[in-house]
Amino acid sequence: MPFSIDPFEQARFYLFSLLSFFILIFQKDISFYPKNFTPFHLLNIYLFFHTLFYFFKNFSFFLLSHLFFYFSFWIFLNIFNGIEKKDGLVLLKFISFVGLLEGIYGIFQYLNRDPIFSLVEWAKEERLQVAGTIGIPAIFGIFLSITLIVQIYLFINLKKTIYLLLFFPTFISLIFNNTRTAIFGFIISSIFIIFKELKRRGFFIIGILIFFTLSLIFLNKNLNYRWKELLDFNKTHSASIRAFYWKVSLEIIKEKPFWGYEAGSFSRVYFEEQRKLLLENKIKKPEVIQAMLWAHNDFLQIWVEYGFLGFLLFFISLLWIIFKKNLNPLSKAGGILAFFSSIFLFPFYNPSTLFLFFLIFLLQNQDLKF
Numbered sequence: 001m002p003f004s005i006d007p008f009e010q011a012r013f014y015l016f017s018l019l020s021f022f023i024l025i026f027q028k029d030i031s032f033y034p035k036n037f038t039p040f041h042l043l044n045i046y047l048f049f050h051t052l053f054y055f056f057k058n059f060s061f062f063l064l065s066h067l068f069f070y071f072s073f074w075i076f077l078n079i080f081n082g083i084e085k086k087d088g089l090v091l092l093k094f095i096s097f098v099g100l101l102e103g104i105y106g107i108f109q110y111l112n113r114d115p116i117f118s119l120v121e122w123a124k125e126e127r128l129q130v131a132g133t134i135g136i137p138a139i140f141g142i143f144l145s146i147t148l149i150v151q152i153y154l155f156i157n158l159k160k161t162i163y164l165l166l167f168f169p170t171f172i173s174l175i176f177n178n179t180r181t182a183i184f185g186f187i188i189s190s191i192f193i194i195f196k197e198l199k200r201r202g203f204f205i206i207g208i209l210i211f212f213t214l215s216l217i218f219l220n221k222n223l224n225y226r227w228k229e230l231l232d233f234n235k236t237h238s239a240s241i242r243a244f245y246w247k248v249s250l251e252i253i254k255e256k257p258f259w260g261y262e263a264g265s266f267s268r269v270y271f272e273e274q275r276k277l278l279l280e281n282k283i284k285k286p287e288v289i290q291a292m293l294w295a296h297n298d299f300l301q302i303w304v305e306y307g308f309l310g311f312l313l314f315f316i317s318l319l320w321i322i323f324k325k326n327l328n329p330l331s332k333a334g335g336i337l338a339f340f341s342s343i344f345l346f347p348f349y350n351p352s353t354l355f356l357f358f359l360i361f362l363l364q365n366q367d368l369k370f
Contacts, residue, residue, distance in 0.1 A: 034078050039317040040361065044074055046313055047263075050306050054262040066263045077362065088363050092150050092330075095356060099147020100166045106130040106140065106173030130176050139350045141182025142341050144174040146356045149189050149337065153330045156197045175213070181344040187213060189337040196329040242296050242344065248273050249300040260307030267293045269304065294349055298342035301349065318342070321361055334360035 034041050048070040055063040109130040132140035148170050155163035174182060187210060194205055252261075252273045261269055270292050295301040303311035321327065321335030338347065338357050347353035 038077075039313060039320045040358075041074075041077060043310075043313040043317050044070055044077065046309060047306060048074070050260075050310065051263045058262075062264055063262070073358075076358075091359060091363070092154060095147055095150045095359065096154055096163060096166055099144060099151060099170045102132050102134075102140070102147070103144060103170035103173035106132045106144070106176055107169060110173075110176040130173065130178075132173070132177070134350075134352055136350070137177055138179045138181065138345050139347065139353055141174060141177040141179030142185070142337075142345060142347045142353045143356065144170055144177060145182045145186040145189070145337055145341075146334065146353065146360070148174065148186055149193055149333050150330065150360070152190055153193055153197070153333070156194070179345075181341055183213065185337045185340045188340060189333040192336055193329050193333040196332075245292060245294075245296050246300060248277065249295045249297065249304055251277065252304050253300070256307070257303075258308050260303065260305050260310060263305055266295060266301050266304050270295070294346040296345055298346055298348045301346065314348075328363065331361055331363060 048067065051063055051066045051070065055067060107130075109132070130140070131137045132143070134140045134143060148167065151163050151167045151170060154160075155167065174186060190209060194209075198205065248270060252269050274292075295304065299311055299315060302314050318335055318339045322332055322339065334357055341347045341353075347357065
């Protein structure tokens, strides 16, 4: 998927990548060729050659950066074939502690004590929907959800209280973040991983988790307004606006359904299609018109930019992670969260969530039982 236009987000992606490669550089038996060819390899190949076609057609540094990204990611996919169990554990611990740091920062934002970034005034306008260091509340919520399922997995398997202590600040920050997709996705994926690891013993824990989550939301008037608005579709809120994004995206897809446009073209073609619909008087609520970088649905946005085959390969890749036998439960839980969040948000169009998802996916064949 493409780079974020935010330089800070790109820096975060490169930092994560460097830290991972620093760990992996000590591995033995590393191959740059796939030992286990997966749908993600096929998806990466398709995205590379699709972008290469447009690069030769219309040279740009932007497309060149995408080609470099896909080439690097191919190497990244295959290096993980040689990762050892102990280093997989180190990477999971790293994700867990990053979640704690982001969680604490989110709590500081909610308490109006933002020490570094000037996001508090904006957060106030959003009724304290905290955005962390990422700056986008929805993506921050997904980021926290990924780290939370890693913390749960480590706590269950390592049986160390430290991971429970890491969990609570991260979880409270997710509640303060109040992104509905992230909270729903966290509940669904955590139910899967708890039940998979603990079987029947996990039902009690699952019940407490759901009760605690919903209680924190609905007892706080600064949080429950976003959930109540889902019941009123006459208002122009995120649900009805998102439906408009999808409608415009589907109109764009109709024009070039098979080959799509090109990497990073969504905002341009979205603006053009939106303008056309407005001139044809097909937009009933002019207030929903705005410049948009994302479709708030990765499946649709990939279809717009990479055509039907790109959409299909992405769809199959996520289903493969969820349903393939003998993959570790953490990768499957990550697949569930990725699939659900991709319906309503854009986690694969942001470097932070993109990296964390694939880091979990790439540990799919590791026996992480401790």
